[in-house]
Amino acid sequence: MTTRSEAKRAARLRILDASAARxxxxxxxxxxVANVMSDAGLTHGAFYSHFLNKxxxxxxxxxxxxxIGRPLWTGKCDQKWSARMIRLARSYLTRRHRDNRxxxxxxxxxGVDAARASEPFRGMFGDELVKSxxxxxGGVKETVPQERREQEAIRLMALCxxxxxxxxxxxxxxxxxxxxxxxxxxxxxxxGSFLNDKGIFHGP
Numbered sequence: 569m570t571t572r573s574e575a576k577r578a579a580r581l582r583i584l585d586a587s588a589a590r591x592x593x594x595x596x597x598x599x600x601v602a603n604v605m606s607d608a609g610l611t612h613g614a615f616y617s618h619f620l621n622k623x624x625x626x627x628x629x630x631x632x633x634x635x636i637g638r639p640l641w642t643g644k645c646d647q648k649w650s651a652r653m654i655r656l657a658r659s660y661l662t663r664r665h666r667d668n669r670x671x672x673x674x675x676x677x678x679g680v681d682a683a684r685a686s687e688p689f690r691g692m693f694g695d696e697l698v699k700s701x702x703x704x705x706g707g708v709k710e711t712v713p714q715e716r717r718e719q720e721a722i723r724l725m726a727l728c729x730x731x732x733x734x735x736x737x738x739x740x741x742x743x744x745x746x747x748x749x750x751x752x753x754x755x756x757x758x759x760g761s762f763l764n765d766k767g768i769f770h771g772p
Contacts, residue, residue, distance in 0.1 A: 580618045582608040587629035592677040593670035596626055596685060626685075627692045633674040634696045642703045649712045653724055653755050656704065660728040661752040663745060666735050675700075675725070676732035701725065727751045 570578075586607035590599035601622050605612050619625040641659065665672050675697065678685075682693045704724065705717040731751030735744045 576617070579608070579610060579614065583610065583615070583618055583625070584629050584632040587625055588633040588674070589670045591626060591629055592633065592672055592674055595678065596681045596689075599626060599629070601625070623686050623689060627689055630674050630678065630689075630692065631696060634700070637673065638700055638703055642700075647708065648710050649708045649717065649720075652704070652708060653720060656724060657728060657752050657755040661731055661748045663748065666732060666744065666748065669736070673729065673732065675729045676736070679729055679733055697725070724755060727754055 583604060587599055587604045590604055590607065599622075601615055602612055604625065605615055615625075619628065641656065643655075647655065660673070669677060675693075678693070682690055685693070701718060701721045704721040705714070708717070728751070731747055735747040738744050738747070
């Protein structure tokens with residue numbers, strides 16, 4: 569038999585899942601409390617037993633989305649540094665990810681919104697970005713200076729997130745695809761070979 573605390577945890581998870589999907593699909597404005605609670609199959613009145621306000625929900629839903637997606641994207645740290653960068657770019661900068669807004673990367677979905685968001689949201693956004701950079705740089709097989717790894721991880725995130733924002737922002741599918749290809753090719757193999765547009769995105 570489900571206990572009251574278990575039911576509350578399950579309801580909270582449903583709200584976070586619904587809010588994360590709304591945030592990624594429609595941005596901060598689209599993730600209204602009414603819409604999220606309706607998506608979660610719960611009454612509006614139940615909201616305040618879980619969250620302080622809409623901003624609190626947005627922050628926690630963003631963290632929830634990143635916490636799920638980050639380890640799936642970064643995977644095991646068992647590659648050489650260059651191979652790791654290539655794999656991450658390949659799995660992120662795809663047309664499949666571009667077209668999957670509600671299930672895609674929260675950084676790309678909310679990067680523009682975050683610049684205009686509340687200070688607490690921006691602080692949380694920065695904290696999660698730092699965690700993603702640390703997840704990218706940690707545990708590589710070869711000895712690569714930490715400073716270099718951090719710089720290249722930031723470049724990777726900028727190319728991935730910025731490229732995805734631009735690719736989604738244009739209406740011309742040919743131009744959108746070229747943006748993805750160009751950003752993906754900017755992180756190339758040591759021999760200069762370019763990446764293929766394959767892989768499934770999970771998120772940073």
